[in-house]
Structures are given as C-alpha cells and as structure tokens.
Amino acid sequence: MSDTPPAGPPPRHRPITLGLDVGGSKTDTVAVRDGEILARVRLHTGWGPDAVVATILDAVTALRGRAGITPDHPVTIGIGIPGQIVPGTTRVAHAVNLGLDSFDLGAALADATGSTVRIENDVKAATLGAAFLRGGAASMAYLNLGTGIAAGVLTGGELWRGTRGAAGEIGHISIDPAGPDCRCGQVGCIEAFAGGGAIASRWGRPGALPVRDVFDAADAGDAHAIALRAGLAHGVAAAVRVLVLTADVDVVIIGGGLAALGERLLADVRRELRRSAAASSFLGSLRLDERIETLPEGSAAAALGAALAGAGRPAPQTAGVLARG
Amino acid sequence: MSDTPPAGPPPRHRPITLGLDVGGSKTDTVAVRDGEILARVRLHTGWGPDAVVATILDAVTALRGRAGITPDHPVTIGIGIPGQIVPGTTRVAHAVNLGLDSFDLGAALADATGSTVRIENDVKAATLGAAFLRGGAASMAYLNLGTGIAAGVLTGGELWRGTRGAAGEIGHISIDPAGPDCRCGQVGCIEAFAGGGAIASRWGRPGALPVRDVFDAADAGDAHAIALRAGLAHGVAAAVRVLVLTADVDVVIIGGGLAALGERLLADVRRELRRSAAASSFLGSLRLDERIETLPEGSAAAALGAALAGAGRPAPQTAGVLARG
Numbered sequence: 001m002s003d004t005p006p007a008g009p010p011p012r013h014r015p016i017t018l019g020l021d022v023g024g025s026k027t028d029t030v031a032v033r034d035g036e037i038l039a040r041v042r043l044h045t046g047w048g049p050d051a052v053v054a055t056i057l058d059a060v061t062a063l064r065g066r067a068g069i070t071p072d073h074p075v076t077i078g079i080g081i082p083g084q085i086v087p088g089t090t091r092v093a094h095a096v097n098l099g100l101d102s103f104d105l106g107a108a109l110a111d112a113t114g115s116t117v118r119i120e121n122d123v124k125a126a127t128l129g130a131a132f133l134r135g136g137a138a139s140m141a142y143l144n145l146g147t148g149i150a151a152g153v154l155t156g157g158e159l160w161r162g163t164r165g166a167a168g169e170i171g172h173i174s175i176d177p178a179g180p181d182c183r184c185g186q187v188g189c190i191e192a193f194a195g196g197g198a199i200a201s202r203w204g205r206p207g208a209l210p211v212r213d214v215f216d217a218a219d220a221g222d223a224h225a226i227a228l229r230a231g232l233a234h235g236v237a238a239a240v241r242v243l244v245l246t247a248d249v250d251v252v253i254i255g256g257g258l259a260a261l262g263e264r265l266l267a268d269v270r271r272e273l274r275r276s277a278a279a280s281s282f283l284g285s286l287r288l289d290e291r292i293e294t295l296p297e298g299s300a301a302a303a304l305g306a307a308l309a310g311a312g313r314p315a316p317q318t319a320g321v322l323a324r325g
Numbered sequence: 326m327s328d329t330p331p332a333g334p335p336p337r338h339r340p341i342t343l344g345l346d347v348g349g350s351k352t353d354t355v356a357v358r359d360g361e362i363l364a365r366v367r368l369h370t371g372w373g374p375d376a377v378v379a380t381i382l383d384a385v386t387a388l389r390g391r392a393g394i395t396p397d398h399p400v401t402i403g404i405g406i407p408g409q410i411v412p413g414t415t416r417v418a419h420a421v422n423l424g425l426d427s428f429d430l431g432a433a434l435a436d437a438t439g440s441t442v443r444i445e446n447d448v449k450a451a452t453l454g455a456a457f458l459r460g461g462a463a464s465m466a467y468l469n470l471g472t473g474i475a476a477g478v479l480t481g482g483e484l485w486r487g488t489r490g491a492a493g494e495i496g497h498i499s500i501d502p503a504g505p506d507c508r509c510g511q512v513g514c515i516e517a518f519a520g521g522g523a524i525a526s527r528w529g530r531p532g533a534l535p536v537r538d539v540f541d542a543a544d545a546g547d548a549h550a551i552a553l554r555a556g557l558a559h560g561v562a563a564a565v566r567v568l569v570l571t572a573d574v575d576v577v578i579i580g581g582g583l584a585a586l587g588e589r590l591l592a593d594v595r596r597e598l599r600r601s602a603a604a605s606s607f608l609g610s611l612r613l614d615e616r617i618e619t620l621p622e623g624s625a626a627a628a629l630g631a632a633l634a635g636a637g638r639p640a641p642q643t644a645g646v647l648a649r650g
Contacts, residue, residue, distance in 0.1 A: 138488045153571075155487075160480065162573020163463045166611055169570045174563070174601075177501055185605030238499070245494045246478075246571045248487020276499075280510030286491055 016073065018063050018115075019129075019307025020056055021080040021122060024097030024147070029059045030303045031067040031075075032311075039066035040300060048099040053108050060113060076116045077109065078310015080125035080302055084165045090119045093165070097147075120309040122302060123168060124159050127152025129305025130253045130295060140251040141243040145258035147197040149190055149239060153247050160247075171195060175238045180231070190242075194235025196258055199228055211257075215264055232258075233268035240273060240288055255295040255302075262294060341398065343388050343440075344454075344632025345381055346405040346447060349422030349472070354384045355628045356392040356400075357636075364391035365625060373424040378433050385438060401441045402434065403635015405450035405627055409490045415444045418490070422472075445634040447627060448493060449484050452477025454630025455578045455620060465576040466568040470583035472522040474515055474564060478572050485572075496520060500563045505556070515567075519560025521583055524553055536582075540589055557583075558593035565598060565613055580620040580627075591619060 016038070020029040027045045031038040041062040046055045056079065069075065083095025090106020092098075106117040120128075127142035131154050134140070139155040149171030153160045160167050171191035172184050179188025180202065192198050200210035203225070207213045211232070217225035240252050258265060270289040277284035295301050341363070345354040352370045356363040366387040371380045381404065394400065408420025415431020417423075431442040445453075452467035456479050459465070464480040474496030478485045485492050496516030497509050504513025505527065517523050525535035528550070532538045536557070542550035565577050583590060595614040602609035620626050 151571075155485065160572060162480075163575045164573055164611065166569055167571065167573035169573075169607075172605070172607060173498075173567055173570050175500060175502075178503060182605075184607045186601060186608065187604075242498055242567060242571060244491055245498050246476075246492065246567060247485060248489055248492035248494075250488045276511060279512075280497070280507075282494075282497060282509045283511065286489065 015311070016067070016069060016075045017307045017311045018060060018075050018077045019080075019125075019303045019305070019310055020059055020077070021125065021302035021306050022052065022056065022082070022098065023122070023302075024082060027055055027059055028300060028303045029063055030300050030307055031063040031069065032304070032307045033067075037300065037304070038068075039063050040303070041066060045098065049103050049105075049108070052098050052100060052105070053112065056109060057112055074115065075113075076118070076310050076312070077113065078118050078120065078125070078306040078308065079105065079109075080120050080122035080306040080309070081105070082122045085119050085121055087161065087163075087165070090117060092119065116310075116312075118310045118312060120306060121152075121165075122306075123150045124152045124161075125305035125309050126255060126302040127154055127159060127305065128308045129301035129303070130255060132304060132308060133295070133299060133301055134251070134253060134293070137249075137251045139247065139249045140253060141247065141249040143236070143239055143243065143252050143254050144256040145194065145196065145236065145254060146256040148195050149235070151239065151243060153243065153249060155247065155249070170239055170242050173238075173242060175235070190235045190239050192235075193231040194239070194258075196256075199232060203228060212261065215261060229268065232265070233272045236265070236269045237272035237276070237288075240269070240292060241276070241283070244286055244288055244291065250291065252292050253295060254292060255299070259294045260297055262297065266292065266294060340636070341392070341394060341400045342632045342636045343385060343400055343402045344405075344450075344628045344630070344635055345384055345402065346450065346627035346631050347377065347381065347407070347423065348447070348627075349407060352380055352384055353625060353628045354388055355625050355632055356388040356394065357629070357632045358392075362625065362629070363394075364388050365628070366391060370423065374428050374430075374433070377423050377425060377430070378437065381434060382437055399440065400438075401443070401635050401637070402438065403443050403445065403450070403631040403633065404430065404434075405445055405447035405631040405634070406430070407447045410444050410446055412486070412488075412490070415442060417444065441635075441637075443635045443637060445631060446477075446490075447631075448475045449477045449486075450630035450634050451580060451627040452479055452484060452630065453633045454626035454628070455580060457629060457633060458620070458624065458626055459576070459578060459618070462574075462576045464572065464574045465578060466572065466574040468561070468564055468568065468577050468579050469581040470519065470521065470561065470579060471581035473520050474560070476564065476568060478568065478574060480572065480574070495564055495567050498563075498567060500560070515560045515564050517560075518556040519564070519583075521581075524557060528553060537586065540586060554593065557590070558597045561590070561594045562597035562601070562613075565594070565617060566601070566608070569611055569613055569616065575616065577617050578620060579617060580624070584619045585622050587619060587622065591617065 016033045029041045084093040091104045092100045109117045123144045130142045142152045151168040174188045176188035180192040182189035182192035214225045218229040273289040341358045354366045409418040416429045417425045434442045448469045455467045467477045476493040497514045499513045501513035505517040507514035507517035539550045543554040598614040
C-alpha cells in the first residue's frame with residue numbers, strides 16, 4: 001500500500017487565471033487558482049487604447065506581485081469590457097466609455113504578456129460570475145444597473161449571445177411612449193427610466209452618487225426625487241418582466257452600481273412587481289417578486305466572471321473549482 | 326461485386342410521424358415520412374377532454390387512410406396544443422380554448438392508439454416547423470399573431486423553454502401605461518394592441534374575419550379602424566424589438582391567423598420599425614425591418630412542427646429528412 005498520489009501537479013504549478021473587469025472609471029481584478037481567489041486589485045482605468053492597455057498591464061503586474069506568481073508561471077487572462085466584442089475574436093468593436101473602436105485588445109495584450117487572452121462583454125462576464133457566486137440556477141438573468149441598463153441570460157449553463165451583439169440590450173425597449181427621452185434617440189426606454197446616467201442627468205444636481213442623493217431627497221419629501229425614484233422602480237420592474245416573459249428565467253440577479261442601494265431599491269421594485277401581480281393573475285402566477293436577488297455589495301462577480309471567461313470554461317457548472325467569494 | 330445494399334428498410338417500413346396542430350377551432354394534421362408529407366387533413370376541433378381526444382383519433386384514422394398506412398404500421402404522434410404542458414410529461418396543465426385542465430392527453434392517446442405520443446406547446450411546435458420550412462437561420466423567433474400573441478425562440482437548434490412555462494409570453498409585456506386594457510389584467514400589453522381577440526373586441530362588429538374588416542374599414546377611411554390598425558403595427562413592431570433586444574435573433578418569422586394579412590400588415594410594421602430606426606442610430610444598426618418575414622399562407626408549419634416534436638428530434642438541423650412544403 002502506498003500513499004495516494006496527488007491528483008495533479010503541485011499547487012504552485014496549477015493553472016492561474018487573471019480576471020479583469022475593465023470599467024469606464026475603475027478596473028477590478030482577481031487572480032484565481034484552484035478554487036481560490038489569490039489576490040484582488042482595483043485601480044483607475046485610463047482612456048483610449050494605450051491607456052487601457054497600460055491599466056491592464058499594471059493590474060497584471062500587481063496581481064502577480066500580490067499573489068506571489070513567479071514571472072515564469074504561465075497565466076491565462078480574461079477581460080470584461082463595457083462594449084461590443086467581434087464574435088469569436090479578441091477585437092473590441094466599440095467601447096465608448098473606454099475610447100476603444102475596432103481595437104484588437106487581445107492581440108495587444110498577448111504580445112505584451114505572452115499569455116492567452118480572452119475578451120468578453122462585461123455584462124456577459126458578470127453574468128457568469130453572478131451565476132457562479134449564486135451556486136447555480138436552472139436559468140438566470142443578470143440585470144446590470146449602471147450608467148446604462150443591460151442584461152445577460154444563462155440557460156443550461158450557456159450564455160445567450162445572439163448573432164449581432166444585441167442580446168440582452170433590454171435597456172432600449174420602450175415601455176412608455178409618453179416617457180422620458182432616451183440617449184439612444186427613442187422615448188420611454190427602460191434605460192431612460194432606470195439608467196444611472198439618465199437619472200443623474202434628469203436630477204441635474206452635481207454629486208458623487210447622484211442616485212443615492214435622489215433617494216435621500218425622496219426620503220426628505222422632494223417631489224422631483226420621488227418621481228425619479230418611482231421611475232427607477234418602474235423601469236427595473238419592467239426589465240424583470242421582459243426577462244421572465246421572454247426567457248422565463250428562474251432568477252434575476254441585480255448588480256451594477258445601483259445595486260449598492262440594496263433594499264432601498266429592491267423594496268420599491270418588489271412593490272411594483274406585486275402591484276402588477278395583483279392586477280393580473282397571469283403575472284401573479286409567475287411570482288416575479290420572488291425571483292429577484294441582488295449581488296452582495298463589493299462582490300467580485302464581474303472580475304470573477306472575466307476569469308471564468310478567460311479560463312475558456314464559461315459555463316458555471318464546469319467552473320466549480322473556483323472560489324466562491 | 327454485389328449491388329449496394331439499400332441504406333435502410335424499404336420505404337413502406339420506414340418510420341412515419343403524424344403531426345397534429347390542435348387549435349381552438351381547427352385541427353391541422355400531416356403524415357410525414359422520409360422527407361415527404363404523405364397526407365394532410367384538416368378538421369374542426371371538439372371542446373373538452375373527450376371531444377379533443379375524439380378529434381385527434383378521427384384525424385389519426387383519416388391520415389392513416391389518406392396516406393395508405395396499414396393498421397399494423399407503427400407511427401409516432403406529435404401534438405401541438407395551445408396551452409401549457411407540464412415540462413417533461415404529456416400532461417396538459419391548461420388549455421383554456423380546448424377545455425383541458427391538468428389532463429394527461431398523451432396517456433389517453435397512447436392507450437387508444439398504441440403509439441408513442443409527444444405533446445408540445447403549439448407556438449413552440451410551430452417555431453420548429455417555421456425554422457424547418459425556412460431552411461435554417463443562426464437564430465430565429467417565431468411570432469404567433471392569433472387571438473393572443475406569443476413567440477418561440479430557437480438558437481443553436483434549441484428551443485428556449487424556460488423553467489415555468491412563461492418563455493415567449495411576450496404578449497403580456499406592457500408597452501404603454503396609457504394603452505388599452507388587456508384581458509390579462511394589465512394595461513397596454515403588446516397583446517392588447519395586436520392580439521386578434523383584443524382588436525375584434527375593440528372593433529365590436531360581428532364578422533368572420535374581424536381584423537380583415539378593420540383593415541378594409543381603415544382603407545375606406547374609418548377613424549376607429551385606422552387607430553386599431555396603427556395599434557396593431559405598433560404592437561407587432563414592439564414584439565419584434567423585444568425579441569431582438571433580448572435574444573438578438575437573426576430572423577423573426579410572423580405566423581398565425583393575422584399573418585394571412587400578408588403585406589397589408591407587414592408594410593405597416595416595417596414602417597413602424599423604420600420610424601424607430603430613424604430616431605435611434607442604435608436601433609437603426611439592428612436593421613429590424615430586414616429581419617421580419619411571414620409564413621406563406623396555408624403553410625403547414627404548425628402541424629409539421631408537431632411532427633418534428635413527435636419524432637423526438639426537435640432540432641431542425643437534425644430533422645433535415647422531412648419534406649419542405
């Protein structure tokens with residue numbers, strides 16, 4: 001009888017993936033190995049191709065240092081980008097908030113790092129991360145409430161991608177022909193009601209956290225703020241209805257900057273969903289108010305999802321080796 | 326050297342599938358073998374469990390006779406039902422227009438016919454049939470414009486099913502809080518604008534083809550009819566936007582009773598889609614007006630799709646042996 005041999009190479013040689021969520025202002029990154037987040041690094045994002053590449057290379061260096069990854073240890077890199085990726089490539093078609101336009105980010109980074117690099121839309125990457133953190137669901141959507149509104153949908157472990165990059169762009173479904181103008185040119189879009197950018201611009205007062213200011217002012221009785229807050233709940237509830245009535249997802253996980261409002265936002269959204277359930281027994285049977293959840297504040301879902309995408313194993317079912325945290 | 330042996334059993338012994346689209350008033354059925362529709366039979370549908378079973382057995386007998394299928398020749402049966410099927414079973418949870426409620430239609434028919442029976446929601450079955458008749462698309466939706474409005478979505482050859490039977494129920498997405506009341510209890514649903522039942526009830530005049538009457542009256546200058554016709558195009562265009570902005574399908578195939586209006590309807594819908602494309606460069610980039618198509622009038626898509634579902638090979642890619650016609 002001998003000792004059981006180790007199941008694989010010793011830990012220090014096991015594959016490491018770096019996941020980077022490159023946002024318009026901040027970049028959140030993790031190094032992941034074998035079910036463990038080894039390190040997390042956050043930094044400001046530069047603007048334009050050179051500055052974005054520099055931000056990513058700084059993050060890679062910082063992650064290697066924090067996680068104690070030796071220079072010769074191979075890593076793979078997954079990157080989430082707020083924009084459209086040319087399907088099947090590492091080329092960013094458009095990422096307005098990063099100043100990228102038809103830029104092969106993957107090629108630039110592969111040259112500079114010598115690593116395999118995969119690029120994914122940030123909301124789709126966050127969908128993978130959210131599904132992983134939640135620990136699975138028959139089907140789920142991730143609804144990102146940030147400056148804009150978009151969603152990712154996962155059924156049977158597969159992301160719905162669509163053919164021209166519009167899958168999940170539910171922020172631009174109009175729900176009210178008499179509603180507010182949307183930056184996209186339509187009227188009454190979900191995003192015009194519930195996008196952080198649209199709310200901030202209609203609120204019109206400066207502040208680091210304009211939507212939080214709106215909630216505070218609404219609590220203090222400001223009529224304009226109360227109307228904006230009601231519009232936000234109206235838009236988010238509509239997004240949840242669209243996702244369930246189209247894809248019948250079991251769970252809608254709400255993330256993005258506005259998710260930090262937590263119960264202050266969710267209570268309003270649930271009330272709005274219950275109102276429509278009371279009016280319609282069909283909607284009532286769908287129990288929409290029970291299908292919504294939020295990501296915990298400070299969650300690394302987007303960076304973790306980028307790591308999942310970077311590992312080339314995008315289905316959460318097959319990614320069970322990663323840390324939940 | 327001998328003759329090449331036949332690739333399979335002689336034609337008379339090859340599998341035959343009967344596909345039955347059981348509608349609220351009419352049942353359309355086909356017998357299919359080896360790339361060929363052998364026979365097509367249409368008859369009136371009875372109401373309630375016994376009458377629905379009798380209708381189906383009559384159709385099976387008629388199809389066997391017309392197609393010259395001997396009594397001992399085994400067939401499989403696929404049935405499309407306007408209602409909700411308990412996932413993974415042959416039990417109809419609800420089919421209001423047929424008077425079925427928690428009724429195991431498959432078991433009743435298997436006993437009576439000795440055949441393998443599969444049951445599918447009619448819109449989902451028609452989605453399979455429409456995809457097959459079209460000859461494939463990277464991804465597509467089938468938008469059924471009948472008494473009500475619902476859709477089926479197919480990507481990578483797979484139907485999106487969802488987990489609680491609500492996938493594709495886009496008719497009950499509200500697009501106007503000041504719009505007409507919907508029979509579901511909400512206000513301004515897509516179906517309240519564009520469902521044949523809703524239009525007929527708002528038109529309020531008797532007639533065999535109320536929506537066609539509305540179009541004729543609109544052509545003659547009737548203001549109420551013009552408003553109803555505009556609402557129909559508005560609702561259908563909204564359904565197309567929802568399908569593309571959620572699932573990014575390449576093609577939306579429009580079928581169901583109202584599709585018989587053909588270009589009279591489609592021209593209005595395209596105009597509505599072009600209007601939103603002109604307002605929004607984002608929507609314009611999606612070229613929605615080029616993504617819509619209709620089924621040819623008299624198409625057997627729904628019955629053919631029921632046959633595909635009945636053959637247990639629901640993905641059109643794997644069903645290429647069936648006739649296109």
